[in-house]
Amino acid sequence: MTGNSAVRMALNRALIFLGPPGAGKGTQSKRIALRCGVPHLSTGDMFRDAISRGSELGRVVQPIMERGDLVPDDLVMKMVEERLARPDSAGGFVFDGFPRTLPQAMQLDRILGKMGFGKPIVVDFSVSVDKLLRRLSGRWTCSVGGEIYNVYDAPPQKAGICDADGGKLFQRPDDRAEVVKERLAAYERQTRPLAEYYRRQGVLDTLDAAAGMEDVSRALGEIVKRAEGQNGRL
Ligand code: AMP
Numbered sequence: 001m002t003g004n005s006a007v008r009m010a011l012n013r014a015l016i017f018l019g020p021p022g023a024g025k026g027t028q029s030k031r032i033a034l035r036c037g038v039p040h041l042s043t044g045d046m047f048r049d050a051i052s053r054g055s056e057l058g059r060v061v062q063p064i065m066e067r068g069d070l071v072p073d074d075l076v077m078k079m080v081e082e083r084l085a086r087p088d089s090a091g092g093f094v095f096d097g098f099p100r101t102l103p104q105a106m107q108l109d110r111i112l113g114k115m116g117f118g119k120p121i122v123v124d125f126s127v128s129v130d131k132l133l134r135r136l137s138g139r140w141t142c143s144v145g146g147e148i149y150n151v152y153d154a155p156p157q158k159a160g161i162c163d164a165d166g167g168k169l170f171q172r173p174d175d176r177a178e179v180v181k182e183r184l185a186a187y188e189r190q191t192r193p194l195a196e197y198y199r200r201q202g203v204l205d206t207l208d209a210a211a212g213m214e215d216v217s218r219a220l221g222e223i224v225k226r227a228e229g230q231n232g233r234l
Helices: 025-036 043-053 056-067 073-084 102-115 129-137 177-191 193-200 213-229
Strands: 014-018 040-042 093-096 121-126 139-142 148-150 204-208
Touching: 014 025, 014 193, 025 040, 025 093, 025 213, 040 043, 040 073, 043 056, 043 073, 043 093, 056 073, 056 177, 073 102, 102 193, 121 193, 121 213, 129 139, 129 177, 177 193, 193 204, 204 213
Parallel strands: 014 093, 014 121, 040 093, 121 204
Antiparallel strands: 139 148
C-alpha cells in the first residue's frame, strides 16, 4: 500500500518545507513527522510558546510577530541549535517554518554537516494567493492539542471546540487580514529565494498544495520515500 498516508516510513535526515504561510505546511509537517517517528520542529510554535511563558525571548519576538515581520536570524538560529542538541533529533527531524532566509539556510547546511546528516529533503508547497487567504482567514487552532481546523474547508463538528480533545479553538493574532498581507510580503522578499538555493543543490521537490489534505499527504509520502531511497547517492 505505497499510497497509504497512514503507513509508517523512514526519515533519516532533515525534511524542510518551503511555501507561503497558509500553504498547509503546519498540518502536513505534523502528519509526516508522526509517520516517520521524528520530532516536528516549528520555529513559529517555539516562539509562540516563549511568548505564552513570558520569557525574555518571548518579550523580544512578540511585537515582531504581531507586525508579521521575521524574527532576526541570530535569535532563530540560537533557538534551533539548542533544540537540535537534544537527543531526540539524532535520527532526523521535520522543520516547519524554518529556514526562512538565505543566512538561515546556509547556517543550517553547516549544522547538518556537523551532525553527520546528508542533504535535506526540501519540498516547496505551491498554492495560489486566493487559496492562501481563505486558508489563513479560516484557520482556527486547538488551545490544548494544536489540531488545526478551517472554518470553510475542514470545520470542527461543534463551532469553536476541538473534535479530538474538546479544547477551545483560537485564531492566531497574526492570521488577521492586515498582518497576513505583511507575512505574505515577508515570504516573497525573504523566503522565496530559498527555492532557487535548494534547486541548485538538486534537493528541491515541488508539490501542488491546492489539492486535498489526503492527496497532499500521499504526494509528500512518495517524495520522502523516493528521496530516502536515493540517500546514498545524494
Ligand atoms: P509560523 O507559525 O511559521 O507562520 O511563524 C509565525 C511567525 O514567527 C512568523 O511570521 C515570524 O514572525 C516568526 N518566525 C517563525 N519562524 C521563523 C523563522 N525561521 N525566521 C524568522 N521568523 C520566524
